[in-house]
Amino acid sequence: MQTARQTGWMVVRQARNLMREPIWIAMMVIQPMLWLVLYGQLFSKVTPLRAGAGSYVEFLTPGVVCMNAFFGGTWAGMAMINDLDRHVVDRFLAAPASRLAIVLSQVVRAGITGILQAIVLLLVGLTLGVRVHGGFAGWLVVLAASFLLAMVFAGFSNGIALLLRREASMIATANFVGLPLMFLSSILVTTALMPGWIKAISRFNPVNWGVHAARNAVVAGGQWGSSGAYLAFLLAATAATSLFATWCFRSYQRSI
Amino acid sequence: MDAIVVDELRKRYKEVQALDGISFAVREGEVFGLLGPNGAGKSTTVRVLTTLTRADSGTATVAGQDVARHPNRVRRAIGYVAQDSGVDWEATGRENLLLQGRVHGMAGAPLKQRVAELLELVGLAESADRVARTYSGGMKRRLDVAIGLVHKPQVLFLDEPTTGLDPEARAAMWIEVERLAREEHLTILLTTHYLEEADRLAERVAIVSRGRIVVEGRPDDLKAGLEGELVTVELGEDDGRVAEAVAVVSAAAGAGEVHVENRFVRARVPHGAQAIPLILSALDERGHPVASVTTSRPSLDDVYLHYTGRDFAREDEEGAA
Numbered sequence: 001m002q003t004a005r006q007t008g009w010m011v012v013r014q015a016r017n018l019m020r021e022p023i024w025i026a027m028m029v030i031q032p033m034l035w036l037v038l039y040g041q042l043f044s045k046v047t048p049l050r051a052g053a054g055s056y057v058e059f060l061t062p063g064v065v066c067m068n069a070f071f072g073g074t075w076a077g078m079a080m081i082n083d084l085d086r087h088v089v090d091r092f093l094a095a096p097a098s099r100l101a102i103v104l105s106q107v108v109r110a111g112i113t114g115i116l117q118a119i120v121l122l123l124v125g126l127t128l129g130v131r132v133h134g135g136f137a138g139w140l141v142v143l144a145a146s147f148l149l150a151m152v153f154a155g156f157s158n159g160i161a162l163l164l165r166r167e168a169s170m171i172a173t174a175n176f177v178g179l180p181l182m183f184l185s186s187i188l189v190t191t192a193l194m195p196g197w198i199k200a201i202s203r204f205n206p207v208n209w210g211v212h213a214a215r216n217a218v219v220a221g222g223q224w225g226s227s228g229a230y231l232a233f234l235l236a237a238t239a240a241t242s243l244f245a246t247w248c249f250r251s252y253q254r255s256i
Numbered sequence: 257m258d259a260i261v262v263d264e265l266r267k268r269y270k271e272v273q274a275l276d277g278i279s280f281a282v283r284e285g286e287v288f289g290l291l292g293p294n295g296a297g298k299s300t301t302v303r304v305l306t307t308l309t310r311a312d313s314g315t316a317t318v319a320g321q322d323v324a325r326h327p328n329r330v331r332r333a334i335g336y337v338a339q340d341s342g343v344d345w346e347a348t349g350r351e352n353l354l355l356q357g358r359v360h361g362m363a364g365a366p367l368k369q370r371v372a373e374l375l376e377l378v379g380l381a382e383s384a385d386r387v388a389r390t391y392s393g394g395m396k397r398r399l400d401v402a403i404g405l406v407h408k409p410q411v412l413f414l415d416e417p418t419t420g421l422d423p424e425a426r427a428a429m430w431i432e433v434e435r436l437a438r439e440e441h442l443t444i445l446l447t448t449h450y451l452e453e454a455d456r457l458a459e460r461v462a463i464v465s466r467g468r469i470v471v472e473g474r475p476d477d478l479k480a481g482l483e484g485e486l487v488t489v490e491l492g493e494d495d496g497r498v499a500e501a502v503a504v505v506s507a508a509a510g511a512g513e514v515h516v517e518n519r520f521v522r523a524r525v526p527h528g529a530q531a532i533p534l535i536l537s538a539l540d541e542r543g544h545p546v547a548s549v550t551t552s553r554p555s556l557d558d559v560y561l562h563y564t565g566r567d568f569a570r571e572d573e574e575g576a577a
Contacts, residue, residue, distance in 0.1 A: 002361075009358045017346035020387065083344075091342030091403065094306040096331040097359045256309050 003098040010105030014079060015112065028113065032068045032121045036061065039188065040128065051190035053219045054131065061125040062142060062214030063187035068121065069114035069146040070181065070207050073153025074174040076110040077161030081170055084161075084252075093253070103245045107154045107238075114150030115143050133221025141217035141227050148234035149210040153177075155241025162248035181207050186215075209233045257320075259284045259411050259443035260305065265314035266467075267300055274300040275311065276467030282445055282460075287437050289458030290447040291556065293572035297467040298447035299339055302415045305445070306336045319410045332360070335404030339415040339447075342403065343396050345389040349380050352388060352399060353406055360407035374402040377439075378432065394425030398432065405440065412436070414446045418453060426453075433457055449572055451556040463560055465571075470563045475556060482554040482562055485528035489535060491519040492545025501544045508538035517567055519547070524554070524562075 018024055040057040043049055053059035083089045092102055122132065122142060132138040160173050182188075184201050185208040191199060202208045213230035216223040260282035267275040275297050282288040290298045303309040305318055307327035316323045319333035344352055353371040357363075362370065375384045378398040388396060397417065404412055417433065418426040434457065437444055448454050454461045455475045462472035471478065487509065491501055498516060505521050506514045509531045513524045525531040528551030539546055560568045 006359060009355060013344065013347060013351070013355055016351070017344070020346055086345060087338055087340045087342040088344050090308060090338055090340075091336070091356070092359060093308055094331060094334070094336035094338075095356065095359045096328050096361070253308075256303070 003101045003104075006098050006101035007104045007108060010101055011109050011112070014105060014109045018109075018113075028117060029120050032064060032117050033124050035064045035067065036121060036124055036128070039064065043188065048193060049189050051192060055129060057125065057128045058130045058219060059190070059215070060188070061121060061130045062145075062218045063185075063211050065118045065121050065142055065146050066149055066185075066207060066210040066214055067182055067187050068117050069149040069210065070153045071178055072113055072117065073110050073150040073155075074157050074178050076106055076150075076154035077157035077159075077170050077174075078167065079109075080106055080158050080161040081165060081167055084165055090256070099249055099253075100246060103155075103158060103249050104242060106158050107151050107242055107245065110154030110157075111147045111151040114146040118143050118146035130218070132218050134217040135221070137224070138217035138221060141224075141231070142214045144231055145210040145214040145217075145234065148231060148238055149207065152206050152234060152237045152241050155238060155243075155245045159241065159245040159248040162245065162252045165252075181205055184208070186211050206234060206237045209237075257284050258282060259286075260288075260316070260318050260445060262301070262305070262316045263314055265301065265304060265311045265316060267304065267309070267311045269300075273467055275304070275314075277314070278464070278468055279314075280462045280469050280472060282443060284443055285441060286459045287433070287444045287446060287457055289454035289461040290445065290464055291449070291451065291454040291458075291461050291560075292447075292464035293449055293568060296449075296464040298449075298464055299415055300467075301464075302336075302413050302445070302447055305330075306334060306413055307331055332407070333410045335407070335409035335412040337400045337404040337412070337414045337417060339419065341396050341400050343388045343391075343399050346387060348385050348387055349375060349391070349399050349402075350384045353402055356403045357406045362407060370406060370408075374405060377405075377436075378402045392425075394421055394428060397421060397425070397429060401432065401436070405436070408440070409442070411443045411445065414444060416447055416449070418448070418450065430456055451560070451568065455556050461556070463556075463563060465560075465564045465566070471559070478559045479554045479556065482524065482558055484524055484526045484554075486552045486554055486558055487523050487525055487528050487531055487535065488550045488552070489521045489523070489539070490547040490549070491521065492547045493519075497544065500542070501539060504538050504542055504544065505535055508534045513562065515561055515567070517570070522558075522561075524558075 040060050044056045050056045050059035089102065134141060161170055164170060184198055184205050209230040213227040216227045258281045262278060262280050265275045265278045278297060278301055290301065292298050304311045305316055305323060307323050307330050310324060318330045321329040323330050350371060353374060354367065357367045357371060375381045378401055380395060380398060383395065388399060418429050421429060436442060446457055460472060460474055463470045489505060491498060502514055502516050502521055505523050509523045509525045515522045532549055536546060557568050
């Protein structure tokens with residue numbers, strides 16, 4: 001209870017700090033739109049890619065929602081590094097702050113950002129002719145996938161931040177992880193067209209779990225059981241990476 | 257009752273023995289100064305007492321609670337103003353304080369009222385709703401102090417509270433600390449590597465060197481413990497005969513203690529006015545030119561030199577390097 005309340009206040013703090021960065025807000029809204037428009041145009045004539053979706057943009061939208069969520073997650077550790085550098089973390093540690101709340105607040109904040117960006121993307125998608133075939137439930141699944149994916153990678157990113165504690169190393173790691181995971185998923189291309197080995201790896205890629213869940217909801221407008229299973233996987237992965245981050249936090253505490 | 261009891265704490269960081277059996281006690285309601293150069297182990301001591309780190313061996317209690325066994329009870333009882341400011345730059349002064357209060361389980365009107373009261377107390381009422389990024393160094397530091405006080409702690413740790421502040425802000429900070437000690441009925445553990453700061457603020461000081469307490473007591477008692485006066489002779493030139501000059505001074509002054517630093521020879525004598533003519537004529541006789549002579553009452557600096565055999569300023573630079 002105490003942990004939940006403290007997590008809440010710390011999320012409020014981080015969200016409020018971000019809201020004071022107009023450039024950050026602009027980037028948060030504009031960047032996903034750019035992905036959608038650029039990729040959507042670039043591949044629009046390649047019919048086989050979209051695997052029966054009404055248009056390539058419709059195929060792409062759930063993919064870009066997921067891409068955006070997990071990219072955002074991989075960068076979430078930057079806020080932790082900033083707090084470490086500014087000694088805000090030590091300040092909380094010398095007070096009866098829940099250790100879990102310090103870590104979880106970063107993770108949850110990334111998840112909320114993921115939801116907001118997913119909403120923006122879906123709205124932009126609608127103007128480009130995308131239909132969410134799953135209706136209201138479809139929207140919920142897409143938002144849940146975005147929320148969870150962002151948190152999976154935010155947990156991982158915060159753990160790395162606590163281990164490396166340097167911005168440059170953090171940037172290198174985020175880049176190293178981000179692009180490969182994107183290409184090892186069906187964000188841009190339907191699974192049927194992937195080479196065998198990529199297809200094999202992609203089954204274990206959390207990004208791909210999110211993409212499948214979201215695409216079921218948008219393009220197929222069904223297969224709820226499959227979507228639900230993927231979301232459950234993502235929830236388990238969120239728990240795993242959050243535990244990893246908490247463990248890294250203990251190791252940080254031991255080092256000071 | 258003692259608010260802080262430290263018994264034989266040891267802590268090793270890889271190559272460095274940061275704490276080497278440090279022991280001291282701080283009485284309830286007093287301002288106690290840990291004085292020592294950079295790297296002496298002051299901050300490590302504070303980090304152990306504020307539960308941020310664990311000692312390898314030894315025990316410590318703060319406000320009656322063991323720091324290793326009941327860290328959360330200790331955390332509730334203490335305020336911590338770290339050497340490095342813990343202010344969230346992107347939040348306003350008020351938001352910083354509100355969040356800290358909430359971490360301590362405070363809420364609602366009492367919290368808002370306490371925050372307003374503290375902002376007034378540290379002179380930030382007018383800038384309370386500005387983002388802390390826009391604050392000056394002194395303002396951030398005062399906000400740090402307020403953050404440490406939100407929950408009305410019994411014990412306040414001030415780790416190098418004025419390091420990095422300009423002289424004006426430092427003087428303001430000193431007045432602040434004096435007032436807090438009076439009005440908030442706090443026990444304050446202050447660490448500093450400014451001798452004058454310890455002299456001014458602390459009722460008792462303990463001199464820390466290489467992870468241990470070298471001596472402790474009231475600043476005046478420590479200074480009085482060094483009897484007599486200090487004569488400082490500045491030799492005219494460094495002609496390679498400094499050692500010889502030191503011997504001359506030592507013999508002429510009948511001084512027990514003589515220290516040398518560059519061209520400055522410092523001797524402790526019972527009566528400065530009587531010793532100076534003797535010292536000068538002896539140096540003149542042997543052909544040692546003298547640039548200047550001064551006498552002074554012993555300072556904490558001399559206390560440090562006396563008990564460690566090392567010059568404070570020089571050790572401070574080495575420790576920082």
